[in-house]
Amino acid sequence: MAAQPTVQPATPLPNGFLVVHKPANWTSSDVVGKVRNTLERHFKRPQQGAYVFRKKSRLKVGHGGTLDPLATGLLVLGVGSGTKLMGDLLSGPKSYVARAKLGEETDTLDSEGKVLRTATFDHVTREDLEYAAVALTGDIMQRPPIFSALHKNGERMYTLAREGRIKEEDVEPRPVTVHRLEVCKYDSEHGLFELDVSCSGGTYVRSLITDMARDVGSAAHMTALERTKHGPFAAEAEAVRATAAGLTACDVQPVYEKDLGNAERVLAGLTASSEALQRLRGGNSLAGVKALSLAPRVTQMPRD
Numbered sequence: 001m002a003a004q005p006t007v008q009p010a011t012p013l014p015n016g017f018l019v020v021h022k023p024a025n026w027t028s029s030d031v032v033g034k035v036r037n038t039l040e041r042h043f044k045r046p047q048q049g050a051y052v053f054r055k056k057s058r059l060k061v062g063h064g065g066t067l068d069p070l071a072t073g074l075l076v077l078g079v080g081s082g083t084k085l086m087g088d089l090l091s092g093p094k095s096y097v098a099r100a101k102l103g104e105e106t107d108t109l110d111s112e113g114k115v116l117r118t119a120t121f122d123h124v125t126r127e128d129l130e131y132a133a134v135a136l137t138g139d140i141m142q143r144p145p146i147f148s149a150l151h152k153n154g155e156r157m158y159t160l161a162r163e164g165r166i167k168e169e170d171v172e173p174r175p176v177t178v179h180r181l182e183v184c185k186y187d188s189e190h191g192l193f194e195l196d197v198s199c200s201g202g203t204y205v206r207s208l209i210t211d212m213a214r215d216v217g218s219a220a221h222m223t224a225l226e227r228t229k230h231g232p233f234a235a236e237a238e239a240v241r242a243t244a245a246g247l248t249a250c251d252v253q254p255v256y257e258k259d260l261g262n263a264e265r266v267l268a269g270l271t272a273s274s275e276a277l278q279r280l281r282g283g284n285s286l287a288g289v290k291a292l293s294l295a296p297r298v299t300q301m302p303r304d
Contacts, residue, residue: 015082016078016082016273016274017076017086017270017273018076018077018255018273019077020074020075020076020254020269021075021255021256022071022072022073022074022075024069024071028063028065028066029063032062032077034260035079036061038262038263038266039079040059041263042267043059059080062078062086064077064089064090064231065201070110070112070224073096073235074233076089076231089231089277091231093177093198093199093229095180096196096198096226096227097194097195097228098197098208098222098224099192100222101191102124102192102193102219103120103191104118104119104221105210105221106221107146107161108221110206111221113147113221119213121191121220123217124217126188130182131215133181135215136178136181136215137178139176139177140176141175141176142174142176142208143171144157144174144204146161152171176199176202178199178200178203179198180198181196183195184196191218191220192223198229205225209221232249232250232277232280233249233273234250236251248280250279
């Protein structure tokens with residue numbers, strides 16, 4: 001009688017959170033798709049237990065907060081059971097570094113849009129910008145940009161905007177909270193300025209920039225945006241700031257574009273994020289929410 005083939009047990013799939021540094025010109029969904037495909041290829045290999053994904057039962061991966069294609073910085077992904085817990089994990093303010101240019105306002109409020117109007121800025125001082133920032137700090141009413149993914153009358157607003165079926169005044173302002181809006185740099189000769197921002201979810205930084213410029217009698221658009229804090233995860237400088245303020249944050253090295261196709265580096269990132277959360281929350285990865293199992297252990301980050 002022929003010997004029966006040995007059947008390897010399937011390798012457990014990972015659960016947890018992955019911190020990615022989103023590249024410019026990638027959508028958040030692009031990042032999700034790349035990570036999902038990388039992990040699925042890895043766990044389909046025979047040496048990983050011959051795990052087979054059914055067409056309608058793919059590995060679950062999702063992001064916890066969209067970043068526009070122009071933006072870069074921290075994008076937290078949930079993997080496996082982590083997708084169900086991102087709402088609890090990522091609630092609270094987000095932090096950004098934003099760059100802007102005075103002189104031109106665009107329809108998208110960033111550098112990818114069409115110029116709607118121009119204005120001089122030779123009269124604008126750093127103090128003017130700082131006063132405008134103070135006026136937009138705290139609980140405010142903000143009108144979202146028409147080029148956004150919000151829905152109006154059952155359609156995405158950017159679709160309505162592209163077809164000329166919506167104007168700025170058609171959008172109702174909504175309440176948001178700006179915890180910190182500070183002018184870090186200002187080049188008065190070229191009209192370039194940089195902002196340090198901490199705000200509630202749903203706040204549009206490009207709208208803050210447009211409103212600041214209008215307040216100082218000029219025009220502006222956002223040229224770059226980097227998210228530096230998302231939920232408990234923060235870039236190094238933001239984590240230091242949080243600690244100094246008596247707050248808590250995980251300083252976790254994110255996975256960069258060059259490594260999103262490397263399953264070992266992605267799994268190492270999952271492990272690092274999960275362990276950092278457990279340390280932050282005193283051994284419980286979500287403090288009051290059912291703890292997630294760690295991703296398959298990677299003991300050493302692969303070398304370049």
